Amino acid sequence: MLPRKSVLNIKPYKPGKPIEEVKRELRLKDVIKLASNENPFGPSPKVVSAIKKSLQNINRYPESSCFYLRQALAKKLKVKENQLVFGNGSDELIILALRAFVSEGDEVIVAYPTFLIYELAAQIQGARIKKVPARYFKYDLKAMKREVTGKTKIVFIANPDNPNGTYVTKVELEMFLNGLPEQAMVFIDEAYFDYVEERDYPNGLDYISKRVIVTRSFSKSYGLAGLRIGYGVSSPEIIKYMEAVREPFNVNSIAQAAAIAALKDKKFLLKTKRMTSAGRKFFYSEFKKMGLRYIPSVTNFVVFEVGKDASLVCKKLLKKGVIVRDMKAWGMDTFIRVTVGTEKENKRFIKELKRIIV
Amino acid sequence: MLPRKSVLNIKPYKPGKPIEEVKRELRLKDVIKLASNENPFGPSPKVVSAIKKSLQNINRYPESSCFYLRQALAKKLKVKENQLVFGNGSDELIILALRAFVSEGDEVIVAYPTFLIYELAAQIQGARIKKVPARYFKYDLKAMKREVTGKTKIVFIANPDNPNGTYVTKVELEMFLNGLPEQAMVFIDEAYFDYVEERDYPNGLDYISKRVIVTRSFSKSYGLAGLRIGYGVSSPEIIKYMEAVREPFNVNSIAQAAAIAALKDKKFLLKTKRMTSAGRKFFYSEFKKMGLRYIPSVTNFVVFEVGKDASLVCKKLLKKGVIVRDMKAWGMDTFIRVTVGTEKENKRFIKELKRIIV
Numbered sequence: 085m086l087p088r089k090s091v092l093n094i095k096p097y098k099p100g101k102p103i104e105e106v107k108r109e110l111r112l113k114d115v116i117k118l119a120s121n122e123n124p125f126g127p128s129p130k131v132v133s134a135i136k137k138s139l140q141n142i143n144r145y146p147e148s149s150c151f152y153l154r155q156a157l158a159k160k161l162k163v164k165e166n167q168l169v170f171g172n173g174s175d176e177l178i179i180l181a182l183r184a185f186v187s188e189g190d191e192v193i194v195a196y197p198t199f200l201i202y203e204l205a206a207q208i209q210g211a212r213i214k215k216v217p218a219r220y221f222k223y224d225l226k227a228m229k230r231e232v233t234g235k236t237k238i239v240f241i242a243n244p245d246n247p248n249g250t251y252v253t254k255v256e257l258e259m260f261l262n263g264l265p266e267q268a269m270v271f272i273d274e275a276y277f278d279y280v281e282e283r284d285y286p287n288g289l290d291y292i293s294k295r296v297i298v299t300r301s302f303s304k305s306y307g308l309a310g311l312r313i314g315y316g317v318s319s320p321e322i323i324k325y326m327e328a329v330r331e332p333f334n335v336n337s338i339a340q341a342a343a344i345a346a347l348k349d350k351k352f353l354l355k356t357k358r359m360t361s362a363g364r365k366f367f368y369s370e371f372k373k374m375g376l377r378y379i380p381s382v383t384n385f386v387v388f389e390v391g392k393d394a395s396l397v398c399k400k401l402l403k404k405g406v407i408v409r410d411m412k413a414w415g416m417d418t419f420i421r422v423t424v425g426t427e428k429e430n431k432r433f434i435k436e437l438k439r440i441i442v
Numbered sequence: 443m444l445p446r447k448s449v450l451n452i453k454p455y456k457p458g459k460p461i462e463e464v465k466r467e468l469r470l471k472d473v474i475k476l477a478s479n480e481n482p483f484g485p486s487p488k489v490v491s492a493i494k495k496s497l498q499n500i501n502r503y504p505e506s507s508c509f510y511l512r513q514a515l516a517k518k519l520k521v522k523e524n525q526l527v528f529g530n531g532s533d534e535l536i537i538l539a540l541r542a543f544v545s546e547g548d549e550v551i552v553a554y555p556t557f558l559i560y561e562l563a564a565q566i567q568g569a570r571i572k573k574v575p576a577r578y579f580k581y582d583l584k585a586m587k588r589e590v591t592g593k594t595k596i597v598f599i600a601n602p603d604n605p606n607g608t609y610v611t612k613v614e615l616e617m618f619l620n621g622l623p624e625q626a627m628v629f630i631d632e633a634y635f636d637y638v639e640e641r642d643y644p645n646g647l648d649y650i651s652k653r654v655i656v657t658r659s660f661s662k663s664y665g666l667a668g669l670r671i672g673y674g675v676s677s678p679e680i681i682k683y684m685e686a687v688r689e690p691f692n693v694n695s696i697a698q699a700a701a702i703a704a705l706k707d708k709k710f711l712l713k714t715k716r717m718t719s720a721g722r723k724f725f726y727s728e729f730k731k732m733g734l735r736y737i738p739s740v741t742n743f744v745v746f747e748v749g750k751d752a753s754l755v756c757k758k759l760l761k762k763g764v765i766v767r768d769m770k771a772w773g774m775d776t777f778i779r780v781t782v783g784t785e786k787e788n789k790r791f792i793k794e795l796k797r798i799i800v
Contacts, residue, residue, distance in 0.1 A: 085652060085653050085683070086625070087543055087683040088541075088543060096686055096690075097690045099691070102503070120503050122501055124501070127497065127500045132498075135497060139493060141668060142493075142668035143480055143482070143665040143667060144461070144475070144480050146668050146670070147460050147462070147463070148460075151462070151463065172670075172692060175689050175690070175691065179689065184446065184449050185443060185446060187446045187546065188545065201689075269443055303503070307500070307501040309504075310500035310501065310694060310696065311500050311694050311695070312530075312691060312694040331530070331531070331537065331559075332559075333533065333667075336694055337669070338668070
């Protein structure tokens with residue numbers, strides 16, 4: 085069987101290695117993972133206890149509409165219930181937007197580098213992809229706007245961006261949106277929203293409209309990556325079409341119960357933000373001491389430059405039980421991305437890095 | 443924003459009402475659901491305890507490849523690990539097959555009536571859909587084969603079928619596959635495989651090839667509908683292309699842990715099969731007493747005819763706290779589908795049905 089033309093040359097996404105896999109392969113006992121921008125402080129005990137209560141019903145299909153979660157989230161975000169769509173991770177919302185709005189041959193605009201799934205999913209959908217290079221590790225929205233044509237269906241904006249950890253400002257976003265051709269949807273991915281402390285960072289919800297959608301995730305700041313749940317907020321019209329292409333039971337019932345509990349646990353979120361901010365600063369000061377350049381980040385990860393083939397450094401770290409991510413997949417061969425871990429994990433990473441580099 | 447042409451007229455799938463929803467809307471306390479072919483005996487206590495052990499890691503992304511589950515299942519089914527693909531419910535495997543192999547304008551063949559998602563998902567993909575009526579409530583494979591042309595990319599065969607509860611035999615399947623044009627993929631959906639006791643029922647795994655895929659689910663006989671996990675078995679080539687269009691973290695980590703435990707719990711599966719078979723026979727004998735026609739079923743549900751507008755009967759049952767499914771969505775206006783429940787639930791359903799009908 086031959087697949088669709090657009091599928092023939094897909095190179096599947098390579099996720100960060102799971103801890104279990106590294107333990108298996110390298111026969112290591114004590115492995116830490118600072119590779120996938122996960123929350124090292126989670127899960128919240130309140131979430132775990134909510135899940136335990138929901139286990140007796142896993143033989144039943146989940147609520148198709150995420151009924152209770154939808155109510156809770158609409159209230160929290162001050163939007164209407166028909167302005168929300170839920171996904172099997174916010175990854176799935178990317179697919180839903182493409183399935184709803186992009187036909188074969190339509191144009192999609194992405195930055196380079198950025199979250200790889202935008203390009204991969206658009207390629208699968210059969211879109212023509214325009215890649216716009218970042219400038220000084222930041223989205224170049226002016227250049228991206230110049231690429232918009234009458235055939236452009238979606239522009240993806242990760243704000244903040246992964247892997248660079250930078251963000252676009254209110255002014256930049258407003259200038260971008262102003263006068264943009266009508267048929268182009270703007271997909272603002274705010275997976276790392278909760279980590280940002282900067283005042284000129286735009287809250288995407290202030291810009292939702294008939295053509296702007298904002299997505300967020302429970303995987304990062306809420307610590308629920310394993311359960312797969314994220315959501316999109318937009319106008320009822322956009323949501324209606326994304327709902328039309330959604331599988332009826334795409335969000336499992338455990339994730340729904342966990343997300344409701346997670347929204348209530350403000351302490352956990354605050355702790356996560358505080359510890360992440362402290363960990364970032366610790367990395368910065370250690371990188372400076374080692375003479376390593378880094379990209380200032382507003383997220384729970386930091387990209388730094390090792391001045392030589394980064395994948396070799398990553399391999400050496402791996403042998404010591406520390407998983408981080410080289411940036412080869414993004415064409416940044418001398419860079420490494422490290423996720424903020426617990427205080428202990430951060431120190432161990434720096435200690436091992438010093439041994440290898442200095 | 444206008445969606446893709448194929449999305450404009452989608453009528454979203456309407457799932458059976460969840461118990462909680464009926465309780466909310468009708469202010470009822472004691473509601474039973476025999477509407478979605480769920481497993482009323484689940485979840486297995488062994489599964490629940492395996493899930494509890496896995497909860498501490500839900501802040502980490504799931505294993506993208508379902509590593510341990512893949513090993514366990516390959517061993518059980520006696521296939522190679524690269525012959526398996528896992529989905530967010532077996533629903534997702536339908537989408538993956540369409541995304542991998544069907545371009546806009548390609549042909550897809552489905553029966554009518556059958557599981558509604560085949561048609562819905564194919565419509566979203568932009569396929570031309572040929573619907574072939576069932577004969578005497580059974581798939582008419584001869585007629586379906588006659589519809590296959592050089593443009594046919596997938597033929598969907600639910601075996602056993604939902605909603606009719608009937609199956610195609612070994613001989614029928616072999617005659618269908620024999621001499622079928624090369625480019626047409628045959629998608630055999632065996633979601634209800636475990637319930638079938640008939641000797642002439644073909645085990646799809648005996649027919650997997652470069653163009654035949656078999657899918658199964660943990661939602662029914664294993665009682666894990668809420669967690670969303672199913673799998674496909676085919677040749678490594680077919681699997682490779684479906685993996686290429688799969689989201690990297692489509693199966694949550696709880697579902698993976700639960701499925702591994704479920705595979706080991708043979709007692710639970712045996713109990714489920716035994717009780718389901720007994721429940722089916724109880725329904726048959728009660729329908730006979732009431733003079734109601736029914737379609738003999740090899741699954742955990744039975745379709746029967748009430749001789750008048752079935753949706754009215756369903757509404758009356760609903761008011762009594764019994765959720766079943768009228769067959770309007772399939773154009774069978776005088777029929778109802780009821781899922782086998784626990785002994786107590788089955789009796790309550792029959793009691794309420796008698797009050798309404800007799």
